Structures are given as structure tokens and as C-alpha cells.
Amino acid sequence: ALSERFESAWKSLRGQNKISAANVQEALREVRRALLEADANLQVVKDFVAEVSEKAQGAEVVSGVSPDQQFIKIVYDELVSVMGETNVPLKQVVPGPTVVLMAGLQGTGKTTATAKLALHLRKQERTALLVATDVYRPAAIDQLITLGKQIDVPVFDLGTDANPVEIALQGLEQARADGVDTVIIDTAGRLQIDQAMMGELAQIKDAVQPHEVLLVVDAMTGQEAANLTQTFHEQIGITGAILTKMDGDSRGGAALSVRQISGQPIKFIGVGEKVEALQPFYPERMASRILGMGDVLTLVEKAQEEVDLADAEKLQEKILSAKFDFNDFLKQTRLMKNMGSLAGIMKLIPGMGNKLSSDQLQQGEQQLKRCEAMISSMTLQERQNPELLSGSPSRRRRIARGAGYGEKDVGKLVSDFQRMRTMMQQMGQGNMGMPGMGGGF
Ligand code: GDP
Numbered sequence: 001a002l003s004e005r006f007e008s009a010w011k012s013l014r015g016q017n018k019i020s021a022a023n024v025q026e027a028l029r030e031v032r033r034a035l036l037e038a039d040a041n042l043q044v045v046k047d048f049v050a051e052v053s054e055k056a057q058g059a060e061v062v063s064g065v066s067p068d069q070q071f072i073k074i075v076y077d078e079l080v081s082v083m084g085e086t087n088v089p090l091k092q093v094v095p096g097p098t099v100v101l102m103a104g105l106q107g108t109g110k111t112t113a114t115a116k117l118a119l120h121l122r123k124q125e126r127t128a129l130l131v132a133t134d135v136y137r138p139a140a141i142d143q144l145i146t147l148g149k150q151i152d153v154p155v156f157d158l159g160t161d162a163n164p165v166e167i168a169l170q171g172l173e174q175a176r177a178d179g180v181d182t183v184i185i186d187t188a189g190r191l192q193i194d195q196a197m198m199g200e201l202a203q204i205k206d207a208v209q210p211h212e213v214l215l216v217v218d219a220m221t222g223q224e225a226a227n228l229t230q231t232f233h234e235q236i237g238i239t240g241a242i243l244t245k246m247d248g249d250s251r252g253g254a255a256l257s258v259r260q261i262s263g264q265p266i267k268f269i270g271v272g273e274k275v276e277a278l279q280p281f282y283p284e285r286m287a288s289r290i291l292g293m294g295d296v297l298t299l300v301e302k303a304q305e306e307v308d309l310a311d312a313e314k315l316q317e318k319i320l321s322a323k324f325d326f327n328d329f330l331k332q333t334r335l336m337k338n339m340g341s342l343a344g345i346m347k348l349i350p351g352m353g354n355k356l357s358s359d360q361l362q363q364g365e366q367q368l369k370r371c372e373a374m375i376s377s378m379t380l381q382e383r384q385n386p387e388l389l390s391g392s393p394s395r396r397r398r399i400a401r402g403a404g405y406g407e408k409d410v411g412k413l414v415s416d417f418q419r420m421r422t423m424m425q426q427m428g429q430g431n432m433g434m435p436g437m438g439g440g441f
């Protein structure tokens with residue numbers, strides 16, 4: 001697996017205390033080799049590695065995260081970013097019909113994907129009409145009709161003598177008449193890109209003005225996916241892609257090329273011959289697939305956790321150095337929320353995890369919410385100088401009104417906060433307890 005390749009690269013980083021130009025070189029070379037092995041396109045890989053190199057060398061050193069963890073997170077994040085961050089669903093225009101044009105070489109899985117897509121839409125209560133324009137191979141029309149029957153979705157065809165543009169136009173008419181939600185136009189492909197095929201596709205596109213042009217790419221094509229995407233995007237203009245045959249042993253290097261080159265997202269992946277075998281494309285899943293391992297995700301998560309923890313440690317330093325104010329308190333509660341639950345962060349603090357019951361934790365989270373509401377109603381000055389509040393009932397009244405709590409609640413928050421701060425300072429180095437947990441406001 002690629003993990004083994006990376007393993008050796010990480011070694012050059014492990015044990016170093018910082019990512020530097022010198023020690024990152026070997027790791028970068030390994031990333032490059034690994035991506036090429038995953039069948040990504042050379043130019044795409046070059047651009048990718050250059051980007052990672054820049055980010056890695058500019059990366060801020062995070063305490064508690066080893067350089068190899070930090071590096072792999074940079075690679076992973078960049079992979080996700082190149083592939084588009086999130087899933088982009090199929091467009092839906094209102095009023096319909098939404099028109100989808102399928103494009104791609106022969107044998108990539110266009111006809112199969114046409115049926116898969118219709119089934120996918122039906123699961124979302126959307127209706128579809130499939131249009132068969134591949135008139136060059138009689139079997140192609142039959143194939144679509146058979147698939148349509150299987151999933152109980154109508155297929156429009158005019159036999160093999162009709163003109164593909166005419167079929168597409170009449171199919172669209174039919175869909176309008178029937179009030180169908182989405183028209184999916186299956187097209188002919190050639191074994192190689194040729195002008196006749198491109199010309200016909202362009203004509204169909206001009207005629208029906210599709211909302212989506214989906215390039216169907218066989219994941220096994222590897223490197224070729226880059227040229228293919230470029231040609232189709234230049235000559236036809238695509239809005240997205242479907243990456244098929246991801247159930248094979250392809251590592252998905254093609255996934256990197258498609259968006260990098262066209263700027264358009266992969267929307268679905270095909271994972272088998274059956275009509276059900278279509279899944280939305282998720283960049284994060286593909287990134288870990290390209291890196292080739294489950295443990296990468298764990299590593300990345302661990303690195304992330306430790307980045308959060310480093311923030312938490314900074315705050316604790318502040319607590320101990322007596323500069324802790326309501327702003328810090330707010331930051332801290334938000335940090336806790338980011339990290340999930342209070343229970344989660346308690347576990348990260350040595351010796352705290354087991355001391356609190358789940359009831360206490362729940363109470364703690366509720367108290368945090370109340371505190372957050374009250375602090376949000378304070379002015380900046382008040383947040384920085386909690387003392388302002390102890391001497392001013394009118395300030396406390398104003399905050400109470402703003403937060404929707406009683407004046408007494410605000411008074412208690414202030415006195416508890418001050419008591420806690422004094423306590424924290426007295427505790428000094430030894431116990432790094434979190435404020436407000438045990439005693440409560
Ligand atoms: P077209 O020429 O582009 O219309 O391609 P077809 O839809 O006819 O598919 C060509 C072959 O690929 C057929 O045997 C399909 O069953 C197969 N196929 C299509 N999509 C997938 C997929 O996601 N996984 C696998 N394993 N086979 C697929």
C-alpha cells in the first residue's frame with residue numbers, strides 16, 4: 001500500500017522538531033512517487049507537490065504535533081482541497097425539466113450511469129426520462145431500454161435511423177409534456193476522441209441547452225483522464241463528472257485530475273455494474289483512498305486533536321498568569337464546543353476524565369451555555385474588566401435583560417468568575433483544572 005511508501009518518507013521527518021526545506025524534500029519526493037503510482041497525471045502531480053511544498057514550509061509549528069503528522073495533514077488537506085472540499089449534488093432547476101447530457105468515451109459506463117442516475121433521483125422522489133441517442137450500435141438502445149425496465153423509468157428512443165440531435169430534442173419535448181423532473185440524455189462514444197463524436201455532442205448540447213454536462217470517466221484510465229477531461233472541457237464544456245469503476249483496484253488518481261483541470265467537480269462515483277452501484281463523491285473519502293490507508297485518517301484526526309489541544313494549553317497558560325478575562329472564558333467555551341462535548345475535552349485533561357459523572361458533565365454544558373449568553377451581552381470593556389460589573393447594578397441589569405436571565409444570575413456569574421480566577425491563580429503550576437467545572441456558577 002501507499003502507506004508503506006509514505007512510511008519511509010515520514011521517517012525523514014519524524015524525530016525532527018520542525019518542518020524545514022531540508023527535511024521535507026524526501027517526503028515530497030515520496031508524495032510525488034505515490035501519486036504517480038496512483039495514476040495521477042504528471043503535470044497535476046507537479047502542481048500538487050509544489051503547493052504542498054509551499055504550505056509545508058510555511059506551516060506554523062504546532063506544539064504537540066510531530067512534523068510527520070503535520071506534514072501528512074497538509075498533504076491530506078491539499079488533496080481534499082484539490083478535489084473540491086464537499087460533495088456537489090446534481091443540479092435541479094425549477095421549473096423543470098432539468099436537462100442532463102452524458103458525455104464520454106465508449107465503454108466508460110455512460111449508459112449504465114444514465115440508469116444509475118435515474119434510480120438515484122427516484123430515491124429523492126424525482127422523476128426521470130432517459131433518452132437514447134446512441135444510434136450507431138443497435139445494442140446500445142436495447143441496453144438502455146432494458147435498464148429502464150429494470151428500474152421502472154421510461155426510455156425515449158426513435159430507433160437507429162433517426163438523427164441523434166432530433167432524438168434529443170423530441171425526448172426533451174416528451175419530458176416537458178409529461179412533466180418529468182429530469183431528462184438524462186445518453187450519447188454515443190468512440191474508443192478514442194474524434195471530431196465526428198465531438199461535433200455531434202456539441203450539436204446535441206446546442207440543441208437542448210443542458211443544465212448539466214457530465215463527463216463519464218473510467219477510473220481505470222488513470223493518467224489519460226487528464227487529457228480526456230481537458231479535451232471534453234475545451235470542446236464541449238462540462239459541469240461535472242462521474243468517475244466509474246471505482247470498485248476495481250484503481251486508486252483514484254484520476255479523481256485528482258478532473259477538478260484540477262476543468263475546475264468542475266466529480267459528483268458521483270460508480271462502484272459496480274448494478275444500477276444501485278452509484279454513490280455521491282466525497283473528496284475526503286477519496287483523499288484517504290488515494291493515500292491508500294485507513295490509518296491516515298486516524299493520524300490526521302490525531303493531529304487535529306492535538307492542534308486543538310495546543311490552543312487549550314495556550315489558554316491555560318493565560319489562566320495561570322492571571323490575565324484571564326471574560327473574553328478568554330468565552331474563547332475557551334467555544335473551543336470546547338469545537339472539540340465536541342465537554343466530556344471530550346475533560347478526557348484530554350490528565351486526571352479529569354473520570355472525576356465527573358455524566359450528570360455533572362451535562363449540567364456543566366448547560367451552565368456554559370448560560371454563561372455564554374450572559375457574556376455575549378457584555379460590552380467589550382466589561383468583558384476585559386470583570387470588576388466593572390461588581391460595582392454596578394445597572395450594568396448587571398442591562399446584561400441580564402440582554403441575555404434573558406435574572407439580575408441575580410449575572411451577579412452570581414461575576415462573583416463566581418472572580419472567585420474562580422483567584423482560585424486558579426492560587427493553584428499555580430500543579431493542577432491544571434478547568435474553571436467553573438466543579439463548583440459551578
Ligand atoms: P458506455 O459505452 O459508456 O455506455 O458504457 P456502458 O454503460 O455500456 O458500460 C460498459 C461496461 O462497463 C459494462 O459492462 C458495464 O457493466 C461496466 N460498468 C459501468 N460502470 C461500472 C462500474 O462502476 N463498475 C464496474 N465494475 N463496471 C461498470
Ligand code: MG
Pocket residue numbers: 110111112134140187
Ligand atoms: Mg452506451
